[in-house]
Amino acid sequence: MKKIIIVLALIAVAAAPLIAQNVTEDKEIKTLSGEPLVGRAKLGVLVGVPFSVTFGYRFSNWFEGNLLVGWSPISSTSVAIGANGLFTLFNIPAGETVMPFSLGPQIVTYIGSSFAMDIVADIRLEYTFVDIPLNLFAEIAPGVRFNFTGGTTVTWALLGGIGVRYVF
Numbered sequence: 001m002k003k004i005i006i007v008l009a010l011i012a013v014a015a016a017p018l019i020a021q022n023v024t025e026d027k028e029i030k031t032l033s034g035e036p037l038v039g040r041a042k043l044g045v046l047v048g049v050p051f052s053v054t055f056g057y058r059f060s061n062w063f064e065g066n067l068l069v070g071w072s073p074i075s076s077t078s079v080a081i082g083a084n085g086l087f088t089l090f091n092i093p094a095g096e097t098v099m100p101f102s103l104g105p106q107i108v109t110y111i112g113s114s115f116a117m118d119i120v121a122d123i124r125l126e127y128t129f130v131d132i133p134l135n136l137f138a139e140i141a142p143g144v145r146f147n148f149t150g151g152t153t154v155t156w157a158l159l160g161g162i163g164v165r166y167v168f
Helices: 002-020
Strands: 041-049 051-058 063-071 079-094 097-111 116-128 134-147 153-167
Touching: 041 134, 051 153, 079 116, 116 153
Parallel strands: none
Antiparallel strands: 041 051, 041 153, 051 063, 063 079, 079 097, 097 116, 116 134, 134 153
């Protein structure tokens, strides 16, 4: 239990300076070449844990918020509902565009035959095509799961997967 609390505290300390900044202001992000993504809204699917429909909106060139609704890895009769805020740490050059590498907190709640909540650190790499409005991404999110069914238990959680979204 002490290790889980320490991990949560480290995630909170790492995210606090980023959250404290104004999320609608653009700032310079280290990039060797290329331009930031142009499309602000993205809608698609994440194949992984949880398997979900995802919507993202880029508020600035360094902050993106995402929502997801999907199926639970805990129980096939539970629905997963989540949100995250991703802060672009740096851009990797990729031809005519860049691939943002992002990190941020994510919370996913599972409602149905069981009730649980994951608090994780989402790490994402994404690529948006220049000529077609598609965005590909891969993410991994380690953290903790609080299971409130039949008493409260705390375990490790690992979310993530690959996804594709339409950019508009």
